[in-house]
Amino acid sequence: MDGHAGDASALMAEIGARAKAAAAELAFAAPEAKRAALEAAATAIEACAGEIAAANAKDMAFGREKGLSPAMLDRLELTPPRIAAMAEGLRAIAAQPDPVGEVIADWTRPNGLRIRRVRTPLGVVGVIYESRPNVTADAGGLCLKSGNAAILRGGSESFHSTAAIHACLAEGLRAAGLPEDAVQVAPTRDRAFVSAMLAASEWIDVIVPRGGKGLVGLVQREARVPVFAHLEGICHVYLDKAADPEKALKVILNAKTRRTGICGAAECLLVDRAAMALGARAVAALVEAGVEVRAGSALAHLPGVKPAAPEDFGREFLDSIIAAEVVDGVDGAIAHIRRYGSQHTDCILTEDDVAAARFFQRLDSAILIRNASTQFADGGEFGMGAEIGIATGKMHARGPVGAAELTSFKYLVEGDGTTRP
Numbered sequence: 240m241d242g243h244a245g246d247a248s249a250l251m252a253e254i255g256a257r258a259k260a261a262a263a264e265l266a267f268a269a270p271e272a273k274r275a276a277l278e279a280a281a282t283a284i285e286a287c288a289g290e291i292a293a294a295n296a297k298d299m300a301f302g303r304e305k306g307l308s309p310a311m312l313d314r315l316e317l318t319p320p321r322i323a324a325m326a327e328g329l330r331a332i333a334a335q336p337d338p339v340g341e342v343i344a345d346w347t348r349p350n351g352l353r354i355r356r357v358r359t360p361l362g363v364v365g366v367i368y369e370s371r372p373n374v375t376a377d378a379g380g381l382c383l384k385s386g387n388a389a390i391l392r393g394g395s396e397s398f399h400s401t402a403a404i405h406a407c408l409a410e411g412l413r414a415a416g417l418p419e420d421a422v423q424v425a426p427t428r429d430r431a432f433v434s435a436m437l438a439a440s441e442w443i444d445v446i447v448p449r450g451g452k453g454l455v456g457l458v459q460r461e462a463r464v465p466v467f468a469h470l471e472g473i474c475h476v477y478l479d480k481a482a483d484p485e486k487a488l489k490v491i492l493n494a495k496t497r498r499t500g501i502c503g504a505a506e507c508l509l510v511d512r513a514a515m516a517l518g519a520r521a522v523a524a525l526v527e528a529g530v531e532v533r534a535g536s537a538l539a540h541l542p543g544v545k546p547a548a549p550e551d552f553g554r555e556f557l558d559s560i561i562a563a564e565v566v567d568g569v570d571g572a573i574a575h576i577r578r579y580g581s582q583h584t585d586c587i588l589t590e591d592d593v594a595a596a597r598f599f600q601r602l603d604s605a606i607l608i609r610n611a612s613t614q615f616a617d618g619g620e621f622g623m624g625a626e627i628g629i630a631t632g633k634m635h636a637r638g639p640v641g642a643a644e645l646t647s648f649k650y651l652v653e654g655d656g657t658t659r660p
Contacts, residue, residue: 247432247434250432251442254390255443257420265388265421275411275415278329278330279411283407284322284404285322288323292317292319294402298396298397298398298400299315325373328380329376329625332384333380338384351657352657353652354651357650360387365439365445365464366448367446367448367450367454374627375404376625378627380408381640384624385642387444392432398428436464445464445465448469455469466632467630467640469631470632472506472584473579474503474613475506475576476507476585476613477569478491479572480511480589483588486610490588490611495525496525499556499558503613505561505612507579508561509564509572510563511572523542526543533562533563534563535547538563568594573597577602583606583629584607584613584629585602587609604631605637626641628640
C-alpha cells in the first residue's frame, strides 16, 4: 500500500465483499459451530503464546521508537497473564447463551396473527482501535458469537500483535468449518484504509471506534456508516460527606492507579465541601502512590499538589495524573460532571441512599457506580465475557457492548390464511 485513497478503497471493497459473503453464512451458523470456533481459537492462543509474545515485542520496540508514553506502552504490552486472559475471554464468550434467534417478545393479536421479535445479527461490523491488541480477540470473538463478520483495523503500533492474534482466530474458524473471512484484519498500516472503512456503507453495517479523541473525531466527521460512539472515558469519582472513609480511600486509589491507561480509569476526583478532611486524606494517598494531582484552588495548598489549569477538567489523561476539585454536595458534583464528563462512567462514594439515588437519577452517563471502582466499567466484569467497547451514545447500544448488543431484531409474523379487512 502506498497511501493512495484509491488503493485503500479497492482493498476495502475486496475485504468487504468477502466479509459480506461470510456474514450471510454466519447468520445461520449453528451455535455449536460458533462455540467450537471460539474454543479452538482460545486453545490456539495458548499454544501460540510464544509467537504472540515475540510479535508483541516487535510492536513494543516500535512504540518506544515512536515515543509512546508509559501508559500507552502499558496498553500495548501483552504480558503472559494478558495473553492467558485473551484465551479465557474467548472461552467465556463461547460459554454464553447464543443471542441469535433469541425471542425477545412474543404475542398474538386478536385476529390470530402470532408475532415474534427475534434477535438477528447486524451483518458486518468494522472495528477501528488504537494500541490495545487484546481488542482483536475480544472484538473478533464477540462478532463471531453474535453471527457477524468482523473487519478489524488495529492501531499501527500493534500491527504484529494483531496479526498473530488474528491467526489464532482464523485457526478456530477453520477447525469449526466456518468461513475464515468471518474475521479479517486490515493487512496495512495505511491511514487511508480507515477512511475507506468509514465510507464503506455498501459493505459495513456498523463501525465501532475504540481510541482517543483524534480517532473518534475522525470517525464522527467522516463516517457514512452508522457508528457506536465510544467517546473518551472522562470518569469522575465524587467523594460525598456521607462516604465511608475506609471504602472511599480504597476505591479512589483503585479507580486511578490500577491501570491508568484504560477508559475506565478515574480522571477527576470531586470532593464534597463538607468532606474536606477526608478529601485531603484521599489526595495525600494519591500523591503517595505517585499520582500527579492537579487541584482547584480549595485543594491546591495540600502537600505535593499542583494547581489545576482550566483545561485539566474534562481531560482524559490516561496517565498517572488526576484532576481534583471541591464541589457543594451531590448537586455540585452533578453540575460539574454534566459540564465536563463524557457520559462514560461516573461514581459516587456515599452511605447516604438519598444522595446516591439523586446521583443515579440525575446523571445520564452510560455507567453510574456507587461505592465501587470505575475500573469495573468493563464487559468482562459485567459478566458479558468481553466487550467490543463501551458505547457512550444513546442509539442502539450503551455501556459495554457485548454479543447481545451486536444484534438487531426482526419480526416473524405467522397467520393462517389471515387477511386484513
